[in-house]
Every structure is written in C-alpha cells, then in structure tokens.
C-alpha cells in the first residue's frame with residue numbers, strides 16, 4: 001500500500017575511527033547466479049583505494065547468507081539461501097516462493113559495500129541456466145543481463161523474480177511496463193491479468209499526460225485461496241517495481257473494482273521524501289486513485305463521493321489536532337493527507353475550475369520528480385505551487401502539517417454539493433456553490 005522510504009540515505013556510513021583515512025570505493029560489480037532450488041551464488045567485486053568490507057542490507061538476512069571466506073582485495077564470494085529466507089511466509093520484501101518461482105528485493109542478494117558513499121556506481125549481472133526465467137526490475141545497463149544502481153540504493157532496490165515465470169512487456173504511452181507472473185494457480189489467464197494491468201496503467205498515464213516513468217516492473221504473485229487483490233508495494237530504485245499479491249480466485253470484477261494497483265502506479269509519478277511528507281505522498285495517492293478510476297470509467301462519480309464522504313472524516317483528527325506530520329496510522333496519514341489534497345484541489349479550482357492541483361503534479365513529474373528521485377517536501381510543494389501560479393499546498397501545510405488547525409470538512413462537502421439524505425443515501429447537488437468545482441474534479445482534462 002505504501003512506497004518504502006528511501007532509508008538508503010540514512011545508511012551513509014560515517015568515517016571509521018581508525019587513524020588511516022577511509023577507503024574510497026570507486027565502483028562495484030556483482031555477478032548473481034540463480035539456482036532452481038532458490039539459492040543465489042554471488043561474486044562481488046569493488047575497486048577501491050583501501051580495504052572494502054560488506055554487510056547485509058537488513059539484519060534478518062544474516063541467517064540466510066553464507067561466505068566462502070572473508071572479503072579480500074575488494075572481492076567477496078557468498079551464497080544467499082532464498083528458499084530458507086522465504087520459509088513458508090508471504091513476505092515478498094524478504095523473499096517469497098510460489099510453486100517453482102521466487103520473488104525478492106535485490107537487497108536480499110546484494111550485500112552493501114563499505115565504506116558507503118552516495119557516489120558508488122554498481123553493475124549487477126543476474127543470470128540463470130535454462131529453463132529458469134529471470135525478471136529484474138533494476139535500470140538496464142548496455143551489456144546483456146546487466147543492470148545498474150548506486151550502492152546506497154541497495155536497501156530500497158527493486159524486486160527480481162526467477163524460476164517458472166510468465167512475462168509480457170506492455171507499451172503504455174512512452175513507458176514500458178514489464179509484467180511478470182509467478183508460478184501458482186490463478187483463475188484469470190495471464191492475458192486477462194495483463195489487460196487489467198494495462199487498463200490501470202493507461203488510466204494513470206491519462207492522469208499524468210504520460211506514463212510516469214520510462215520503465216516499470218509489475219510482479220503478480222498468486223495467493224492461494226483468496227478472491228481479491230490482497231496487497232501491493234513499490235520499491236523505487238534504480239527503476240520502480242510494483243509487487244502485487246493477487247488472490248487465486250479473484251474474478252475480473254474484483255480486479256477492475258480494486259484500488260491497490262492504481263494507487264501503486266500513481267506513486268510512480270511523485271518523488272520520494274526522506275523522513276517527512278508521508279502524508280502528502282500517501283494523501284495524493286489516496287485522493288487521486290478513485291479520481292483516476294472515475295475518469296477511466298472504472299468507478300462512478302457517486303461511488304467516489306460516497307467513499308470520500310465516508311472515509312475522509314477518519315483524517316480530521318490529524319488535520320485539525322495533531323498535525324499531519326505527526327500522524328502515524330493509516331487514518332491520519334492516508335485520509336488526513338487526502339483532506340489536504342482535496343482542499344488544495346478545491347482552492348486551485350476556485351481560481352480556475354479546469355486547473356486543479358494535478359496541473360502542479362504534472363509539472364513536478366515533468367521536472368523529473370518521479371518515484372526514483374528523493375526530493376524535500378518544501379521543494380515538491382514549491383514546484384507544485386509554482387506551476388499553479390499561487391501558493392496552494394504550502395499554506396495548507398503551514399496550517400496542518402507540523403500542528404493541527406480548525407477545519408470544517410462537513411461544510412466543504414456541503415459547498416461541493418455532497419450530502420446524505422435522511423436514509424443515508426448519497427445526494428449530489430448541482431446548485432451547491434462549488435458544484436462546478438466538484439464536477440471538474442472527476443472530468444477528464
């Protein structure tokens with residue numbers, strides 16, 4: 001449901017206490033050979049002017065990594081037992097096995113070189129003997145089977161999958177969407193699942209006016225016995241990948257009426273923040289996902305306003321009392337953030353109904369603010385407000401981010417013409433003062 005935070009920056013190593021100046025690593029390369037039983041054999045080589053060591057990106061990996069010997073001359077040979085790491089669980093952020101296939105983040109097989117800096121280019125070759133198929137979400141390098149990222153990105157590096165896979169590449173606008181389906185039973189054919197991914201991606205494309213990134217990977221992970229879309233997550237580096245748990249018995253209508261995939265694909269078009277702004281990141285995705293689906297004909301205007309009217313009050317406490325930056329739960333972060341986005345959208349459209357908050361989001365994305373980039377909250381809000389031609393997000397953040405301020409959400413819904421009758425049924429009024437703004441929100445640009 002959420003994009004992982006770029007923890008990588010927090011892991012930049014301090015200089016060691018030794019009297020010698022620390023080594024400077026110039027570049028690293030990893031050769032990852034995948035075996036059918038779920039083992040990865042890795043040869044890591046770093047070119048440096050001093051001693052290089054390696055550590056696991058996450059503590060839970062320790063038990064699954066075995067070494068042929070200590071690191072020497074910038075080289076280390078090791079094996080990762082992904083089958084052991086997967087166990088019988090469903091945590092694709094460590095490793096997950098479905099039938100004869102595996103999915104894991106690259107951080108499960110790439111040890112982090114030290115001393116770490118933000119300047120170390122890494123090349124990764126990932127390969128397996130036939131008939132094992134391989135799918136890697138990292139940015140591609142020129143050489144075959146080879147990908148690139150920076151060493152500090154390893155902890156948030158995207159997913160890879162291998163084993164018995166089905167794969168297809170979709171062209172969506174100027175973007176390439178690589179869809180991979182793991183082994184395991186699904187009632188829907190791969191063709192039908194791919195069509196749903198394409199429909200969702202096109203809806204997001206139409207919102208941004210382009211597919212948000214040049215290339216993205218979507219990994220479909222079947223979940224036995226379930227009948228819905230279960231969970232999704234984006235890992236952003238060095239090219240974003242979406243991992244999606246899909247219930248074995250999910251019917252087509254459960255796919256097209258679900259929110260998770262559009263929410264995750266929306267995230268691709270907005271920058272990552274570090275230790276701030278989660279409310280804006282998740283608030284935007286929460287606010288725009290139903291709007292994107294309504295514009296694509298996958299959700300009705302009435303369903304959308306019914307959802308906002310029912311769910312947004314969950315965020316009022318964070319918006320008016322604690323402040324959005326202090327929110328820690330789904331209600332405060334997602335729905336509190338969504339209130340901020342609705343208020344910003346309405347403010348922008350009061351000036352010009354056809355120029356909502358999304359005008360700023362498109363400009364931000366065109367300026368390079370996508371999921372692979374880390375921006376500051378102030379920088380992102382500044383770019384949006386600049387494109388809108390007036391302070392819009394910044395004043396809302398000033399009132400509701402670090403602290404809460406009074407706000408009457410019910411009055412805003414009434415002005416938009418969104419109310420309930422005595423039976424609790426949604427009523428949309430076209431004579432309300434902001435009815436034109438409300439209609440503009442779901443209209444295609």
Ligand SMILES: [Zn+2]
Pocket residue numbers: 001002003263264267281282285
């Ligand atoms: Zn999210």
